[in-house]
Amino acid sequence: MAAKIEAPALREYPTVPTLAPGAMAESKPYVANEKMQEALGFPGQLVDDWQEKALGRMSELLANYRSLRVYMDACVHCGACTDKCHYFIGTQDPKNMPVARQELMRSVYRRYFSVAGRLMPQLVGARDLTKEVLDEWYNYFNQCSECRRCSVFCPYGIDTAEVTMAAKEILDCVGYGQKYSNEIIGKVHRIGNNLGLPGPALEDTLLGLEEDVKEDTGVDVRFPLDEAGAEVLLVTPSADFFAEPHVDSLVGYAKVFHQAGIRWTLSSKASEAGNFGMFIGNYDQLRKIALRIREAALELGVKRIVVGECGHAWRVAYSFWNTLTGIGAGADDPFAVMLQKQLDHRYKQPSHICEVTWDLIQRGALSLDKEANDHRIITFHDSCNVARGSRMGDSAGGQFEIPRAIIRSVANKYVDMAPDTTHEKTFCCGGGGGLLTDELMELRVKGALPRMEALQQVVDNHGVNFMATICAICKAQFTKVLPYYGFKMGMVGGVHQLVSTAIQLGAKS
Amino acid sequence: MSTASIGFAIAFYLAAAVFGAGLALRIALYGRTPAPLKIPTTPAPTTAAGVAFRMFREVAFFESLFKANLWLWGLGWLFHVSLALVILRHLRYFTEPVWGWVAFVQPFGIYAGLAMVAGLAGLWLRRVVLERIRYISTPSDHLILALLILIGISGLMMKFVSHTDIVAVKAFFLGLMRFDWQPLPSDGPLYVHLSLVVVLLVVFPFSKLLHAPGIFFSPTRNQVDNPREARHLAAWAARLEKN
Incomplete structure (x- = not known):
């Protein structure tokens, strides 16, 4: 299979590609099976009244998310975003232009939620939500990595990621979820991390790493797991435990903590920084996955929470954790208050491992x-x-x-x-x-x-x-x-x- | 008073009502809808004053658009700034005595009228000529451009081709505001101009022209980047905490 895929030629002077309509129309990820869907509380397969359910969920999302509400109205089709998406540049499929991707949902929004689209659908590009449209949602919203590059250039800050997340949430709610993401979320709840690495295996891996580093440097660098009373809880993507080159960074974190004399620990309960709840746009999942970190921090009695090298995990940790779990400041539920008291507020909570390392470098500790x-x-x-x-x-x-x-x-x-x-x-x-x-x-x-x-x-x-x-x-x-x-x-x-x-x-x- | 005058008077009252109420309802809806998560496009200002400055740059100079595409920025900015000047110039039809600064902008308003049509023509040309912009255009995108251009051209015609009795026009609008109706001069370009303005007012709250209030409510632009320092919680999300 891999042999058939050819990388597009590098362009010496990148220009806006010409359009290749339908080039990626068939690209789609596997659909989640019943077990994966139901584990997250979604219907096992496409429900009979999917259209009604989809529009109902869309209506709720419009009421709950100002981003979606405003972004459905505000686009003027100026085209500022058209040449900004890496998937459009690489595939030339016009539906991978951010505005066109948004239009997949906006056309339906207009048809059912706007006066103009109800009265004159053709005039404003409004469409009925048919099965074909739903399939198109599935294929093309699974061609958006929610990277937000388009939102940098949009004069109204329209963020396609918000639209994609809403679309994925609607698809999940009608039983049309994506296998890769939903299976991973299931693993996080069942086993504790995205890769499904159980506690004992994790312990083994960490012991192996201690031996490797000892062999390499002659120094006893520890990779502690579930050590109550440690100062730092490190939450890192589970790929760091064994994937190449990820593991080399985990060794790096360990060496930094070792040399700085910071007692740290990993947690088998929170052995995953990633939070795919964000990718599927589901607030409940986002929150449940984030709450594992708070539970682990409370159990282990740590003073600081530090996040390893993981992009979306850092977005969730930095931007959302305080909202979702009260890590940070200002929450008033009992667990958050307990955590607030426990954490050392001389440090930013949570901190990125790069913030920790840079601080130590500046203080000459390394x-x-x-x-x-x-x-x-x-x-x-x-x-x-x-x-x-x-x-x-x-x-x-x-x-x-x-x-x-x-x-x-x-x-x-x-x-x-x-x-x-x-x-x-x-x-x-x-x-x-x-x-x-x-x-x-x-x-x-x-x-x-x-x-x-x-x-x-x-x-x-x-x-x-x-x-x-x-x-x-x-x-x-x-x-x-x-x-x-x-x-x-x-x-x-x-x-x-x-x-x-x-x-x-x-x-x- | 002519039937046409009465017709225009009623149309303007209705259009103003639709415009005002429609926009107010929409703005209230945007304001009422919570933003549950902190999603400013970073790097973002870390203070409220910083956000106000970011928004000012966005609204006054189209900062993001500038980063995106210089041609588009140039045409778009030319059109919007010209439109603003043209609207200011038109304030003289609704104020008596005319405010000093409105009198001051009068000559600029004329050039702005020409620039506005030029900017719109450029934007339209772009929409027709560039493959990817043509692809994303709906019929309504073209119609809005046509509407704005025709408003511009019919307005300019009254300045450069066949003068209208603007004293009477002013009396008409002051009359509308004071509920003391006055006749409107019966003039082709004026009728076209005013009819299209009525259409624009009515269409505004139901179309993409909502980008104007929308930008102020865009979470990626109006949120302060301080999630670690201050907890941000929407009412519906706060209810989950009670479970």
């Missing part, structure tokens, strides 16, 4: 040998959810500065990619939003095109051989996709992988 990374010429891929849905540090834009500052502190050779592809204008890796599944490989390869073009430029001009990123999905996606474009899969890695290389453990402990 002994770093930049030359250890001299075999690498490094660039940094801003992960979409970190870049456009969160922050680090005290000022706007800290999410760009802090990871780069860390890299510059642990390595000598660093270059940025083209400015139109970094910071808030960064391109999604092509695998976010619950699309990191094999049956969507063609979409993933094509969606990576703009990032690959930018990478090629710095490879050609500066000899870059390492692209650092702080997202488990980015790492997994690039590992898979880089070879399609003639790059080595080992080119991608974590920021803390670089820290891990540079840190001199004997020196300061």
Whole structure:
């Protein structure tokens, strides 16, 4: 199957692609089976009265989400977003233009929720919600990674991710869910993490890592699990436990805590930072998954909650945790109040691992040998959810500065990619939003095109051989996709992988 | 008084009512609908004052559009700024005595009228010529442009081609405001101009023209980026806490 997929040619001077209508009409992920759907409280399969149910849910979402309410009305079809989506650039399918993707829902909104669409559907582009339209929703809303790049350029800030999330929620509610995301959410509830790694296996893995690091450095660096009374609870994507190159960053976090003398622990209950509840736009799931972190923090009595390298997890942690669970400040339910009392408010709650490491570097708490990374010429891929849905540090834009500052502190050779592809204008890796599944490989390869073009430029001009990123999905996606474009899969890695290389453990402990 | 004058008088009252009530209801709906999660497009301001400044830049200079596409920004901004000036120029028909600054903008308003039509023509050309913009256009997108251009052209005709008795026009509108109806000059371009304005007023609260109030309620633009410092909780989400 993989052999059939060909990466699009890199364009020397990226221009707006010509349209190829229907190019991706058949691209769709597997539908969730009954068991997966019902585990999350959704109907097992498409219900008979799906149209009524879908419109009913849409009406509720319009009443509950100002974003959706305003965004359904405000678009003027100006076209500012048309050439901004990586999936459109890579596939040329016009329905992957953000405005056209929104129109899939907006046309239905107009038909049932607007005066003009009820009276003159043709005039304003309103459509009945037929089975064909529902199928089109399924296919094309599963070609949006919810990366929000379009929202940067929209004069009204219309965020296609909000529309996609609403569409996925409606699809789930009529029994038309996506297998990959819903299966993963089931695993989080059943086992504790997205990859379905049970507690004992996790313990084994961590012991193995302790041995590896000992062998490597001669130092006893611990990878503690469920240790009550630790200062820091580290919540990290479960891919960090065994996937390459993710695990190298986990080693990096451990070394940082070790050298700084911070007692930390992982939790088998909260052994996953990722929260696919966001991807499927379901507030209840988003909240339930987030509450696991609060429970774990209370049980373990930690003073600080730190999140590992995971893009959407950091968006959820930074932007939503306080709302969902009262981690942060200002909640008044008993558990949140208990947690507030327990946490050490001299630190930001939650903190990103990069905030922790950068703070330690600034205080001179880490002994770093930049030359250890001299075999690498490094660039940094801003992960979409970190870049456009969160922050680090005290000022706007800290999410760009802090990871780069860390890299510059642990390595000598660093270059940025083209400015139109970094910071808030960064391109999604092509695998976010619950699309990191094999049956969507063609979409993933094509969606990576703009990032690959930018990478090629710095490879050609500066000899870059390492692209650092702080997202488990980015790492997994690039590992898979880089070879399609003639790059080595080992080119991608974590920021803390670089820290891990540079840190001199004997020196300061 | 002519039937046409009476017709226009009634039409303007109705149009103003639809416009005012329609817009007020829509704004109330936007205001009433909660935003359950913090979703500012970051990097975002960390203070309310910062958000006000961001919104000002967005509304006055179309900052995001500027980042997106210079041609589109240029045409769009030209049209909107010109329209604003044209509307200010028209205030003289509704105030007696005319305010000093309204008198001051009069000459600029004329150039703005020309620039407005030019901007609209450019936007329309873009919509027709560029494949991807043509793809996303609905008939109503073209009709709105046609409506605005015709309003502009019929207005300019009264300035440059066949003058209308604007003193009488002013008397008509002041009469409407004071519930003391006065006759409207019977003039082709004037009838066209005013009829289309009535259509615009009626269409406004039911069309994409809602982008005007919408931008102020857009969570990606109007939220403060301080989720760790202050808890943000919608009423319906707060109820989940009680379970």
